[in-house]
Amino acid sequence: MSAPPRELDPRIAEEHLEELARLTDTAGGQVTAVVRQRLDSPSPKTFIGQGKAEELKQVVESSGADLVIFDEELSPAQGKNLEQVTGVRVMDRPELILDIFATRARSKEARMQVELAQLEYLLPRLKRMWSHLSRTRGGIGLRGPGETQLETDRRLIGTRIADLRKKLRDVARAREIQRQSRQGEFRAALVGYTNAGKSSLLRALSGSEVFVEDRLFATLDSTTRTVELGDGYDMLVTDTVGFIRKLPHHLVASFRSTLEEAREADVLLHVIDSSHPDREEQEEVVAEVLADLELDDRPQVLVYNKIDRLTHAEESAIKDRIRAFSSRPAVFVSAHQPETLGRLRDALKARMRARLHKVRIELPARDGEALALLYRQGEVIERDDRGATIEVVVRVPDALLGRLRQRPGLVLVEGGEE
Numbered sequence: 001m002s003a004p005p006r007e008l009d010p011r012i013a014e015e016h017l018e019e020l021a022r023l024t025d026t027a028g029g030q031v032t033a034v035v036r037q038r039l040d041s042p043s044p045k046t047f048i049g050q051g052k053a054e055e056l057k058q059v060v061e062s063s064g065a066d067l068v069i070f071d072e073e074l075s076p077a078q079g080k081n082l083e084q085v086t087g088v089r090v091m092d093r094p095e096l097i098l099d100i101f102a103t104r105a106r107s108k109e110a111r112m113q114v115e116l117a118q119l120e121y122l123l124p125r126l127k128r129m130w131s132h133l134s135r136t137r138g139g140i141g142l143r144g145p146g147e148t149q150l151e152t153d154r155r156l157i158g159t160r161i162a163d164l165r166k167k168l169r170d171v172a173r174a175r176e177i178q179r180q181s182r183q184g185e186f187r188a189a190l191v192g193y194t195n196a197g198k199s200s201l202l203r204a205l206s207g208s209e210v211f212v213e214d215r216l217f218a219t220l221d222s223t224t225r226t227v228e229l230g231d232g233y234d235m236l237v238t239d240t241v242g243f244i245r246k247l248p249h250h251l252v253a254s255f256r257s258t259l260e261e262a263r264e265a266d267v268l269l270h271v272i273d274s275s276h277p278d279r280e281e282q283e284e285v286v287a288e289v290l291a292d293l294e295l296d297d298r299p300q301v302l303v304y305n306k307i308d309r310l311t312h313a314e315e316s317a318i319k320d321r322i323r324a325f326s327s328r329p330a331v332f333v334s335a336h337q338p339e340t341l342g343r344l345r346d347a348l349k350a351r352m353r354a355r356l357h358k359v360r361i362e363l364p365a366r367d368g369e370a371l372a373l374l375y376r377q378g379e380v381i382e383r384d385d386r387g388a389t390i391e392v393v394v395r396v397p398d399a400l401l402g403r404l405r406q407r408p409g410l411v412l413v414e415g416g417e418e
């Protein structure tokens with residue numbers, strides 16, 4: 001069911017419905033019928049018009065559906081009224097997304113984040129849930145719980161929300177400490193629309209196992225891997241949860257700490273499925289979510305993925321567009337074609353080189369390897385050979401500085417805190 005008020009392009013509306021069908025599939029549902037209505041302004045009572053609501057009821061009956069999913073967000077009252085008309089459970093897109101997250105969350109943190117988002121979504125809708133429950137049970141001798149029950153439930157949920165918030169704060173603190181221990185290393189975070197290929201890219205870049213699936217929201221936890229770029233350049237790359245249009249804002253809020261990894265990153269790799277018919281809208285959605293999270297000021301590299309699916313003409317068309325409209329660096333890659341990934345590695349190396357610190361370092365003369373690294377990755381400004389030790393003044397990238405600090409006998413005499 002879709003009633004896009006702003007996007008009047010029917011092709012886009014269809015694309016949204018197709019995505020909703022994929023979400024339904026991911027949640028384990030099966031689409032039996034699709035109903036559309038074009039609306040200038042939704043009805044406050046039932047969102048769709050009265051006649052359309054009647055039609056929906058007919059469709060539910062004839063198709064045997066036991067659930068109606070709206071592509072647009074419904075108010076608690078609209079949901080309740082629609083359930084009354086259709087006699088089945090009514091959900092909206094945010095609720096469906098919450099449901100998917102709930103079934104797919106694996107780590108303890110992700111599970112707590114989803115539960116928090118679900119409870120916050122549920123709270124204003126409690127009354128409706130209860131009336132629905134009592135109705136589906138037939139209602140005979142099973143009147144809906146009175147206000148007292150509702151109040152008890154509200155209080156219980158309120159307590160649980162406070163509890164989850166506290167636990168999540170603790171996890172966030174632990175994460176913060178872990179992050180500090182990685183300070184000095186160069187970090188990138190993969191962000192982007194769901195299914196764009198973020199995990200596939202991490203797998204291809206790091207050569208390690210990362211879960212990939214042709215389903216929406218395959219990844220819910222952030223995973224960090226070391227990626228070797230060659231020439232001694234190493235960096236940490238974090239995979240993050242994908243974005244989607246109309247992402248429930250409770251969910252975004254509760255995943256904030258997972259996305260903290262992105263906030264700490266030196267660069268965001270915005271991965272785009274260049275072969276998707278809705279590519280441009282997906283790019284915009286990601287830009288909006290990043291702005292919501294106040295991450296839009298981070299340096300970004302646009303990573304146009306899945307170019308193996310593009311014709312040369314399509315690839316050129318996208319490149320022309322980017323040249324005309326974007327000032328951000330962009331690379332064209334395919335996670336399935338390792339030979340294309342050199343472009344991304346080069347872009348990352350360039351980013352690393354851009355972050356140089358001027359430092360004075362004393363190192364054992366026998367540590368030829370460290371010296372070679374300094375010459376290769378840094379800019380040596382001064383060098384003083386003192387027999388057993390060598391002192392150099394050098395501009396080095398942050399990441400190298402982190403690694404050098406761990407070498408035995410190497411002393412950072414000054415600098416490094418710029």
Ligand SMILES: Nc1nc2c(ncn2[C@@H]2O[C@H](COP(=O)(O)OP(=O)(O)OP(=O)(O)O)[C@@H](O)[C@H]2O)c(=O)[nH]1
Pocket residue numbers: 193194195196197198199200201211212213214215216217218219220241242243305306307308309333334335336337
């Ligand atoms: N043809 C092609 N398919 C790709 C490419 N990269 C990823 N895919 C496929 O796209 C699907 C999604 O890939 P993932 O890496 O799981 O995408 P993701 O961005 O991590 O998705 P979420 O974790 O769900 O947000 C999988 O079926 C991949 O095999 C590519 O470069 N070319």
Ligand SMILES: [Mg+2]
Pocket residue numbers: 198199200211212218219239
């Ligand atoms: Mg993924």
